[in-house]
Amino acid sequence: MNNIGVFQRCSNCGACYNLCPVNAISVKEDELFYRPIVDTEKCLNCGRCQTVCPVNAPQYKQKPVRAYAAIHDDERIVRSSSSGGVFRALADRTLEAGGIVYGAAYADGVQKVVMTSSEQVPLDQLQKSKYVESLVGLSFRDVKEQLEGGKSVLYCGAPCQIAGLKRFLGKEYDKLLTCDFSCGGMPSHKMYRQWLDWLAAKLKAPVAGVDFRPKTFGWRSHAVNVRGENGRTYVRLRGEDAYFYCFVEKHISVRDYCLECEFANNHYADIILADFWKHRSISKVANGDKGISLLIANSEKGERAVSAIAGQVALTTLDLESATYNLREKQIKEGFKEARSAFLEDCRSKGFILAAGPRKYNWKFRLKYRIKTLLGRN
Ligand SMILES: Cc1cc2nc3c(=O)[nH]c(=O)nc-3n(C[C@H](O)[C@H](O)[C@H](O)COP(=O)(O)OP(=O)(O)OC[C@H]3O[C@@H](n4cnc5c(N)ncnc54)[C@H](O)[C@@H]3O)c2cc1C
Numbered sequence: 001m002n003n004i005g006v007f008q009r010c011s012n013c014g015a016c017y018n019l020c021p022v023n024a025i026s027v028k029e030d031e032l033f034y035r036p037i038v039d040t041e042k043c044l045n046c047g048r049c050q051t052v053c054p055v056n057a058p059q060y061k062q063k064p065v066r067a068y069a070a071i072h073d074d075e076r077i078v079r080s081s082s083s084g085g086v087f088r089a090l091a092d093r094t095l096e097a098g099g100i101v102y103g104a105a106y107a108d109g110v111q112k113v114v115m116t117s118s119e120q121v122p123l124d125q126l127q128k129s130k131y132v133e134s135l136v137g138l139s140f141r142d143v144k145e146q147l148e149g150g151k152s153v154l155y156c157g158a159p160c161q162i163a164g165l166k167r168f169l170g171k172e173y174d175k176l177l178t179c180d181f182s183c184g185g186m187p188s189h190k191m192y193r194q195w196l197d198w199l200a201a202k203l204k205a206p207v208a209g210v211d212f213r214p215k216t217f218g219w220r221s222h223a224v225n226v227r228g229e230n231g232r233t234y235v236r237l238r239g240e241d242a243y244f245y246c247f248v249e250k251h252i253s254v255r256d257y258c259l260e261c262e263f264a265n266n267h268y269a270d271i272i273l274a275d276f277w278k279h280r281s282i283s284k285v286a287n288g289d290k291g292i293s294l295l296i297a298n299s300e301k302g303e304r305a306v307s308a309i310a311g312q313v314a315l316t317t318l319d320l321e322s323a324t325y326n327l328r329e330k331q332i333k334e335g336f337k338e339a340r341s342a343f344l345e346d347c348r349s350k351g352f353i354l355a356a357g358p359r360k361y362n363w364k365f366r367l368k369y370r371i372k373t374l375l376g377r378n
Contacts, residue, residue, distance in 0.1 A: 009055050011257045012036060013164025014136030016049035025049060027135065031348050032188045033255050034133060052170075054163040055257075060268050065303050067323035069276050069285040069316040070295040082129040082213040083275045084293030087156055089309040090179060090271070091123055099152030099175070101126060102143065104134045110196065110210045112189060115139045115157055126156075131212045131247055133186035133255065136161050140168045147173045156273075158183050159263035166268045177305050180267055182274035182294075182327055185254030187247045194352040195243040203228030212244075218289035220277075221373055222248060237373050240366045242356035252340040253352075259332065259340075270302030271295065272327065282322045294323060 012034050017025040024042035027034050038049075050056055072078050072085030081088055091101040101118040103126030113134040118126065136157070143165065146153050155165055156179040165178065196207050205228035214225040214235070222238040238244040246253040276294035279285045285292060295315070297303035306315065346355035 009257065009260075010036060011055055011160035011164075011261065011263070012133070012255075013054060013160040013167075014140055015052045015054060015164035015168045018136070018138055018140035018164075018168045019048055019052045021046070021048070029190065032190045032344060034135065034189065052167050054160070054167045054268070055262065058262060058266065060163070060166065061266060062268065062298050064272070064320055064324055064327075065297045065300065066306075067297075067318040067320045068295045068306065069279055069283050069318055070293040071285075071287050071291070071314045073312055073314060075290065078287070078290050079215055080124065081127055081291065081293075083219070083273070083291045084287070084295075084313075085291070086271075086273055086293040086295050086309070086313060087179065088123070088127055089312045090154055090156070090177070090305060091118070091126065092312070093305075093309055094152055094154040094177070095123070097152050099154065100146055102139060102153065102155040102157070103127075104130050104157065106130065106210070110207055111193060115161065117142070129181075129212055130210075131187055131244075132192040133189050134158070134161075136164065140165050143176070144169060147176055151175065153177070154179065156180070158186065159267050159269065160257075160261065163263050163266075163268040174301075177271070177301065178269040179271040179273060180263075180269035182272065183258075183261070183264070184248070185251060185258030185261070187243075187253040188255070188347075188352075191243065191246070191253050191347060191352040198353045199226050199234055200228070203230065203232045203234060205230035205232065215290065217374065219275075219287075219291040220289055236366070237370055239369045239373070242353065246343075246356055252336075252343045259337070264327065267298055267327070270297070270299045271305060272298050274327075278322075278325060282325075283316060283318055285316050294318075296320075296324065296327070 017036060022042050022044055024039045025036050028037045070084050070086045072089055077085040077088050094101050095118060102115055104113050105116050105121045105125045107114045113130045113132050115134055115136045143153055143155060152175045154177045159180040162178045162180045200206050207226055208229045209227040211225040214223050216235060217223050217237060224236055224241055224244050226234040238248045274294040276292040279292050297306050343355055
């Protein structure tokens, strides 16, 4: 086994192991992250994994066509979505047309996140952001089969996963609609699991549900709501919880690849979604802190799909240049890489919870943080 060559820089997008004719590539776990590994005994040295890789051989370039602020008409859907509920509108439309929807859902209870389909789980389980690295598995092969069988497909995943899917398919399918999001990176699944263990001890029961974007304190505040099997809950704002803090506030728990992600500026998807945080400064759209999506049609097909959901979603056209602020490459601050390396080293030696410094999240800190956040000063 080795992980040489193309896998030196890898987003784990899934293109190679979906394409490999002899299934020589599999995803293993190292101390903190998932890593695709080649079984050299099975490998035919055909080189297809290297040419299909969107990191190794980038080629695609789509341009945003139009940008919108978008809010689903059904308030219950907005509440059960991370931002404005656009994904659910696209998904409903696909199902109405007899199609199939792929997205991220929890698996093994809540121990991992996998890309799966509306044939496997109800649609509401595909909604909402799960802030942990997801596994595409062999879902791309399944998508190809569905498309070849004449079915419409909506696939919504991270930008690297959509790049992987498109490169795996190798050609455009009229019946395929792809959707990704402005991605702040994929956090380590190992840190996530250690956090779940810590929560289980705190709640005195295994964790039964994780909701990363409950709108308990409003959309802008970002909270997490965890439920134990005994019905007890753990609800925190993003700065009050070690896992959320390391991801949303500090970005230090994400994979190496995410720090230099080339898909931040090169989205292969037809539609790009994001939280429309700047709704006040670049538009007059408001929704009482319930959530607004920034929706970018990134192809003519994407633009047609937007027109098709106009009956369920309130759309306001935005200035394209100002609206794509979210998609520009994020600047890495000085000293960030060194601080992150030290944190990862601590995670390896002491475990995530001790590395993240749980003392910081005591009641005094939380009280101060909560008051400041609710007064809008954070
Ligand atoms: C890891 C991650 C990081 C993000 N970072 C940012 C950011 O920095 N800035 C920003 O504006 N928006 C970010 N988003 C996107 C944002 O949180 C919303 O998902 C987006 O605005 C769509 O909201 P919605 O209400 O339309 O749909 P939702 O119902 O929230 O749908 C979300 C879609 O994302 C998919 N998804 C959820 N979790 C995962 C996962 N782990 N892997 C792959 N696909 C997943 C779901 O399948 C679903 O299709 C991020 C999302 C994720 C998952």
